[in-house]
Amino acid sequence: MPDAVLLIAALFTACLGMAWLALAMDVHWKQVCGSASPSPVISKLLRGLGFATLLAALLLCLEADTATMAVLVWMMALAVAAVTVAFVLSWRPRLLAVLLPWRRPTAR
Amino acid sequence: MFPNFRLSMTWLHTWFGLLLGFVLMVAFFFGSLSVFDREIDRWAIPATRIEARPMPSFDTTLAPIFRTITDPDPDELAAAKTRVSQPLPDKLAVMTWSAFTTHRDPVLRMFVEFKVPNSPLPDDHIHGSITIDPRDGKQLPENRLAIGSEFFYPMHFSLHLNWADIGYWIVGFAALAMLAALVSGVVMHRKIFREFFTFRPNKKIQRSTLDLHNLSGVVALPFHFLWALSGLIIFAGLYFPVLGTMMRPLAAAQEKLEATQTGLDLEPSGTPGTLASVDGMVAEAKAMWVERGVPGEVGFLIVHHVGSSNAYVSVYRDNTDRVGGGPGLHFQGSTGKLIHEDPPEGAVSTVNSFLIGMHLQRFKHWTLRWLIFAGGILSSVCIVTGLVFFVEKRKRQHSEQRRSGARWADALAVTTVTGMVVATLAILVANRLLPEELAQRDLWEKSTFWAAWALCLVHAIWRSSAVLKARTSPAWAEQCWAIVVLAIGAVLLNAVTTGDHLFKTLSEGYWPVAGTDLMMLACAALAAIAARRLQRRATAAARAVDQDSELREVRHA
Amino acid sequence: MASVSHPPWYVASRVLASTLGGYAFTWGFISLGAMLLFAAGMNLEEASSLSSMLGFLVLLWGFCWAFVAASLTRVWSVLAGGGVVMPAAGWGLSRALM
Structure with a gap:
């Protein structure tokens, strides 16, 4: 795969991982899904999924570049991804509902 | 200093953050x-808007030009005259010739080191340099200022305060304060993980500012720490010149010992000699890189002991594929034979060159370059919001107590945030407006920068009296509008004076200029949004006062 | 923050200890560290580069500790004391290793 595709995938994956980590938290879950909090199991699952996805982002970075470069790309990608997720949560939180496909959208 | 750890850390964070926050x-x-210094250079010097190219032939292009560089930089010469006991000779002896290029350089910088005799400093030397167009070897006019690499870049680490390196020391102290602010910030922040993604833009300004401060500080914490630290490490020899001063005798003895082992003499022999084909040496170096599976171009080339029988030539790869540097190849000047190859780096040097390399970014990796730019912007956001929070937290109290501390902090914050952007755009506008043949054009450009910044300071102080009444200074919004006008103006002026408008640069994919233009437009858009929000807030606040109702309710509505 | 008020000289003393004291202490750490590593067989350039890199962390520690430590006397005696003793030891070692 060309490096550009790998890097775009890595950035996207980093955002995905950060979003799931955010959704594992009560306050952000409420922002996205309305009132209910995630059950402890769901919360744990989301956290696991989030960390696994961030790890996948690292693997994509390592596939694209030499290790030293890849670690830098990953570290910076995490920062940018976290800010992106935070901004989505402040302005368009409902967008993140697509990351919980098993949940039917709750009516407001 | 205070009975508890957290309070002491808070004191440190608040006051050193405020004092050094501006720096x-x-x-x-x-x-x-x-x-993006090289890209800004292309924007500022339209004659160099050409593709980057590799190091030209030394034998046919560079050598004749090096011979014409016979005079050091006048400022450096004047400074050198003050530190020697005897008057300097008319012509200083040439020590080295060198040329440096990267994958982003369409022009080539060439340097000559001149020996300063009778100096109390070891290896004292001064520089002469020119920039050439490698296509024809012609020198660029001297009054062209490379705004990115010659103005913004030195500002970053020296503030252009060169007397006694004072600027480097101030920035170094600020970097230390940054590190301390990060440590103390982590101590103060009680909900690092719980509020990791928290930003509440619609809360009171003091709350949302703190949210943004914490958010930008925490998510990019490794970046902030590593870049402040590596910035200090780059100048370790300046801040802690242990080997150059206290341990000079030992260091000198070690250098001598090493020179006998490598065959690279420390001093010229004193007998004149000739230089074999440097192109031949470069060809051999490139062949060796290919053999090792790391083909590449030359990034740095240096001739030591120019004109002497023991001259030697060091060739370094441009290392676009890695973060750190790589070993140099050293050739005997008279014969062109390889006499020494730097051994592979040890663990310490590898870490050192990684830290320095990530800070200087010589690699070819546009994604990482943009991400590092984003990291720098996050740091800036973190610092701005820290300053704004300082003012927001105190302005009501100061206003009641009739104290002016918050007012001055706010005026300085306006100057270093919006004022700095205004000055940055002003130099770019001046760059496009000043006549091409103006004498000392570069000086005019720099003066415009400083004048614009000074004007912003005056404006910020003048408008900051609002802070005394616990309101937001209108200077923020007004300077935001100045940013909008200047940024759009700079993009238009570039289109009109050079013909390289965005439709052209984008369709041709000429990113240095297209990117600079687009960033300025993005900056204008952000500034416009910020100005409108600030003014809407101010009107709302004023109406609230008119109706004699609670400020808070209106903001929530 | 205004809960505890100190006389200006006390704050100034802390600030001086954190900056000048911390600087002298770090200078000592780097010079002595470089000499010890060199004596242990590391190449001089690597030794000085390792001790400088660690030195900036020591500088950071000293800078913060000067405000956190309970006793101002202890702050000064450690930072200034180390800032005199360690460079002297480093200097002595460098002459001995010539």
Whole structure:
């Protein structure tokens, strides 16, 4: 795969991982899904999924570049991804509902 | 200092953050711009809007030009005259010739080192340099200022205060304060993980500012720490010149010992000699890189002991594929034979060159370059919001107590945030407006920068009396509008004076100029949004006062 | 923050200890560290580069500790004391290793 595709995938994956980590938290879950909090199991699952996805982002970075470069790309990608997720949560939180496909959208 | 650890850390964070926050703002903002210094250079010197190209032939192009560089930089010469006991000779002896290029350089910088005799400093030398167009070897006119690499970049680490290196020391102290602010910030922040993604833009300004401060500080914490630390490490020899002073005798003895082992003499022999074909040496170096599976171009080339029988030539790869540097190949000048190859780096040197390399970004990796730029912007956001929070937290109390501390902090914050952007755009506008043949054009450009910044300071102080009444200074919004006008003006002026408008540069994919233009437009858009929000808030606040109702309710409505 | 008020000289003393004291201490750490590593067989350039890199962390520690430590006397005696003793030891070692 060309490096550009790998890097775009890595950035996207980093955002995905950060979003799931955010959704594992009560306050952000409420922002996205309305009132209910995630059950402890769901919360744990989301956290696991989030960390696994961030790890996948690292693997994509390592596939694209030499290790030293890849670690830098990953570290910076995490920062940018976290800010992106935070901004989505402040302005368009409902967008993140697509990351919980098993949940039917709750009516407001 | 205080009965508990957290209070002491809070004191440290607050006061050193305020004192050095202004310097940090300059360092991080111009540092972020320096990530794209070569691209800004292309925008500022339209004659060099050509594709980057590799190091030209030394034998046919560079050698004749090096011979014409016979005079050092006048400022450096004047400084050298003050530190020697005897008057300097008319012509100083040439020590080295060198040329440096990267994958982003369409022009080539060439340097000559001149020996300063009878100096109390070891190896004292001064420089002469020119920039050439490698296509024809012609020198660029001297009055062209490379705004990115010659103005914004040195501003980032020296503030252009060169007397006794004072600027380097101030920025170094600010970097230390940054590190301390990060440590103390982590101590103060009680909900690092719980509020990791928290930003509440619609809360009171003091709350949302703190949210943004924490958010930008925490998510990019490794970046902030590593870049402040590596910035200090780059100048370790300046801040802690242990080997150059206290341990000079030992260091000198070690250098001598090493020179006998490598065959690379420390001093010229004193007998004149000739230089074999350097192109031949470069060809051999490139062949060796290919053999090792790391083909590449030459990034740095240096001739030591120019004109002497023991001259030697060091060739370094441009290392576009890695973060750190790589070993140099050293050839005997008279014969062109390889006499020494730097051994592979040890663990310490590898870490050292990684830290320095990530800070200087010589690699070819546009994604990482943009991400590092984003990191620099996050640092800037963190510093700005820290300064704004300082004012927001105190302005009501100061206003009641009739104290002016918050007012001055706010005026300085306006100057170092919006004022700095205004000055940055002003130099770019001046660059496009000043006549091409103006004598000392570069000086005019720099003066415009400083004048614009000074004007912003005056404006910020004049408008800051609002802070005394616990309101937001209108200077923020007004300078935001100045940014909008200047940024759009700079993009239009570039289109009109050079013909390289965005439709053209984008369709041709000429990213240095297209990117600079687009960033300025983005900056204009952000400034416009910020100005409108600030003014809407101010009107709402004023109406609230008119109706004699609670401020808070209106903001919530 | 205004809960505890100190006389200006006390704050100034802390600030001086954190900056000048911390600087002298770090200078000592780097010079002595470089000499010890060199004596242990590391190449001089690597030794000085390792001790400088660690030195900036020591500088950071000293800078913060000067405000956190309970006793101002202890702050000064450690930072200034180390800032005199360690460079002297480093200097002595460098002459001995010539």
